[in-house]
Amino acid sequence: AQKVTQAQTEISVVEKEDVTLDCVYETRDTTYYLFWYKQPPSGELVFLIRRNSFDEQNEISGRYSWNFQKSTSSFNFTITASQVVDSAVYFCALSGPNTGKLIFGQGTTLQVKP
């Protein structure tokens, strides 16, 4: 069975602080895909990143970075120098090799205070 766990329900930081959102996954597939999405108050999901199971390279995109570690089944997301506009719910998700079905974690609500 596939499962995604985001243990942090809510995180509150002050602007310019760095913050890391944790994601731990479970799957029996050898090929799988991991995703992060942002959901602002409007509700629309914003795609942030996709990573396949064969690519463990960490990735940096501006203030965002992702640390994928298969050994610990984790795919953590770090926001550097957080801004108020980063306030949202962030979801980590997993899909298998064929169906495209996404299994979402419970989500982490990030509040960045000015």
Added chain:
Amino acid sequence: GAVVSQHPSRVICKSGTSVKIECRSLDFQATTMFWYRQFPKQSLMLMATSNEGSKATYEQGVEKDKFLINHASLTLSTLTVTSAHPEDSSFYICSARPRGRGSTDTQYFGPGTRLTVL
């Protein structure tokens, strides 16, 4: 970029009525569309997979007779909530996977439809 629309964005209906939600891929063809439901302050749960020209595949626990899905064309899937009840009030989100691509490609999400059943 790939755009997916949903209509309506918000709907309020009386208990016992049926509501249809449309999901359209505006600038690409989608052989597969997915329907998710999100209750307040909760995660997204996959309801069903909609394949063009064939019957939808429902996830365990989702009543197929209550949530009717029709994927009539390569750019349109509809979800009809039949005999809606207050417990069906939720945020319904669709996503579309472009034709010709496997699951490796990102699926594109619609903006969601907020259903309130009185």
